[in-house]
Amino acid sequence: MPRPMTRAKIAEFYARLSAEMPEPKTELNFHSPYTLLVAVALSAQATDVGVNKATGPLFKVADTPEAMVALGEVGLAGYIKTIGLWRNKAKNVIALSQMLIDEYNGEVPDDRNELQKLPGVGRKTADVVCNEVFGQPTIAVDTHIFRVSNRTGLAIGKTADQVADRLLTVTPEEYRRGAHHWLILHGRYLCKARTPECWRCVVADLCGYSPKKLAPGAAIPAKPVAKKKTA
Incomplete structure (x- = not known):
């Protein structure tokens, strides 16, 4: 360590x-607080590239909580089956969308504690949303x-x-x-x-990791030979 x-x-x-x-900036594609929230919720144990491939078509048909709820779990699943844990994610996205409608007038709250009340939204997801769309230093x-x-x-x-x-x-x-x-x-x-x-790496000299990795094919520096003591 x-x-x-x-x-x-x-x-x-x-x-x-x-x-x-x-x-x-984030590499997830989004155009509103809600679409970022959904994208981040889908990104757990998945790549941003994979999420973007799924949300591109998805957000064309459902980019609001109301449209997502109307799409339903089965409809949503059809768009996100290429993403890991898609069954549970589909359930959570529909549930959080319904909660936004019922308790937040369809708007994404700008408070981390409120965001964490939404199904499937943990601290990481809440912090990303607060940072990216609300400009908070999270x-x-x-x-x-x-x-x-x-x-x-x-x-x-x-x-x-x-x-x-x-x-x-x-x-x-x-x-x-x-x-x-x-x-x-x-x-x-x-x-x-x-x-x-x-x-x-531009910060390699500041980093505590050791030994530093050399470029592929680079020669390993020879260890200095200890000088023998003379009588």
């Missing part, structure tokens, strides 16, 4: 990621962010909630709005689970 990063290193860590990606922790935070020493924790709470504590205020996106994209494309691509 790496040592926790110092505050100075954390500030530099985010500064470099923000310079690489000045305007980060940090949603998925598998990528959990890995990056622990591997680098940015925010060490045994659970996603522990990491999320730690990130909110250590992330400088000016970077909290974009932190979720920088970390998830960094984990998705560079700090990968099996083989992190340290050789092209």
